[in-house]
Amino acid sequence: MKNKEFKVFNKNIDKLNIDLISDAILNFKNLEGGFGDRNIIKIVEINGKALNIKAFKIPHLINKIAYSFFRKSKANRSFEYANTLLKFDVKTPNPIAFFEYKKFGILNRSYYISEQLTCDFTYRELINDDNFPNSEKILREFTQFTFGLHEKGINFLDHSPGNTLIKKNEDTNDYSFYLVDLNRMKFQEMTYDERIKNFAKLTSKKEMVRIMASEYSKLIGIEESKVFNEMWGLTAAFQKKYHDKVALKRKIFFWKRDQIR
Numbered sequence: 001m002k003n004k005e006f007k008v009f010n011k012n013i014d015k016l017n018i019d020l021i022s023d024a025i026l027n028f029k030n031l032e033g034g035f036g037d038r039n040i041i042k043i044v045e046i047n048g049k050a051l052n053i054k055a056f057k058i059p060h061l062i063n064k065i066a067y068s069f070f071r072k073s074k075a076n077r078s079f080e081y082a083n084t085l086l087k088f089d090v091k092t093p094n095p096i097a098f099f100e101y102k103k104f105g106i107l108n109r110s111y112y113i114s115e116q117l118t119c120d121f122t123y124r125e126l127i128n129d130d131n132f133p134n135s136e137k138i139l140r141e142f143t144q145f146t147f148g149l150h151e152k153g154i155n156f157l158d159h160s161p162g163n164t165l166i167k168k169n170e171d172t173n174d175y176s177f178y179l180v181d182l183n184r185m186k187f188q189e190m191t192y193d194e195r196i197k198n199f200a201k202l203t204s205k206k207e208m209v210r211i212m213a214s215e216y217s218k219l220i221g222i223e224e225s226k227v228f229n230e231m232w233g234l235t236a237a238f239q240k241k242y243h244d245k246v247a248l249k250r251k252i253f254f255w256k257r258d259q260i261r
Contacts, residue, residue, distance in 0.1 A: 003101035003108050008079065010095060018097075020046045025099050025111055028055055043116050050116035051096060054078070058109060067107045073100055074183040075110035081182040082114065088152050091178040093117040093165075117178055119165035127161055127203050136211055138166065138175055143215040145177045150195045157184040160201040195220070196230050200238040209235055 007025075009018055024031065024044050031053075034042045038057045043050055056074045059067060067073045072080070075098040082095035093114040101109045126132050126139065142164070149156060156163075158181050165178040190198075199212055213228035220227070 003103050006100045006102065007097060008076075009097040010083070013096060017047055021051070021097060021113060022099075024051075024053065025113075028053065028111070052093060052114050052116040054112045054114075056110045056112070059107065064106050064108070067110075068102065068105060073098075073107055073110045075100060075112040077183040077185075078112040078181075081185050084187065085154070085179060085182070088154065090149065090152070090154065091176060092182065093178060093180065117165055117180075119178065120168050121166050122162055123164045123166065123202065124161035126208065127205060139208060139211045140215040141175050142166075142177060143212045144219065146198065146212075147216060147219045150190050150198070153187055153189050155186040155188060155190055155194060155198065156182075157186065158182075158201075159198050161203065192220070192222070193230075196227065197234050199231050200234040202235075204235065204239045206232060 007022065009021075013021075024046060028042065031042050031044055034040045040055045042053050042055075044053055045051070054075075058064075079095050079098040082092050085092045086094075093116065096113040096115065098113065099109075099111040100107060123142065126135050129135075132138075146159070156179060163179060163181045165180060167176045167178070168174075169176060195216075199209070199216075202212075203209060209232050210228055213231045214224055216231070217224040217227040
């Protein structure tokens with residue numbers, strides 16, 4: 001029995017593009033390029049427009065059942081959350097569609113398609129380059145952006161270095177921020193603790209945390225030392241947990257320890 005296809009496109013996508021994109025998904029394995037460890041991303045030009053096709057890793061059995069009967073697939077959530085973000089005037093690459101393939105009602109493969117966005121850099125470059133131009137200005141604007149998410153009740157659970165694309169606006173000399181990798185989000189009023197915890201995965205560099213805490217304290221109206229101490233404490237706790245986990249994996253899977261990050 002073949003996998004049964006289920007697909008949803010945004011309403012502004014015409015039939016020609018629906019057909020072309022559907023053909024691309026069916027032939028995804030044969031498309032050139034591709035990068036990613038767990039999930040594979042390929043950039044494909046369709047009808048003169050560059051599209052980003054993300055093929056999610058086939059889930060293990062428990063998740064197959066969960067995504068089939070109890071919660072939406074990662075592709076479905078990415079598509080829905082992208083549309084929700086745009087309604088909140090939060091930037092993200094324009095969502096196009098998602099596809100799911102099921103056999104006997106059990107999820108097998110899923111894909112999320114969005115417009116390809118060319119950015120100038122990501123948050124990660126600020127971590128890797130201590131001399132990155134305008135880094136403090138960028139960090140403060142990024143913190144303002146994050147505060148805006150929190151005020152709108154958007155808890156981006158994967159708020160990590162590679163998941164914010166940044167573009168410089170040459171006319172105004174400020175920066176625009178675009179969220180990607182959207183499948184883990186909550187839309188809710190956020191407590192102070194949840195807001196501060198949302199910064200924990202971004203960087204292990206204390207000075208970067210100090211700048212973000214300084215800006216966030218102004219925005220939320222809480223003493224800077226309190227914001228910094230709590231933000232740094234949660235960051236340090238996350239880093240310890242992360243590195244302990246990596247160390248354990250390297251012991252267990254010792255034959256491929258150099259591949260584990």
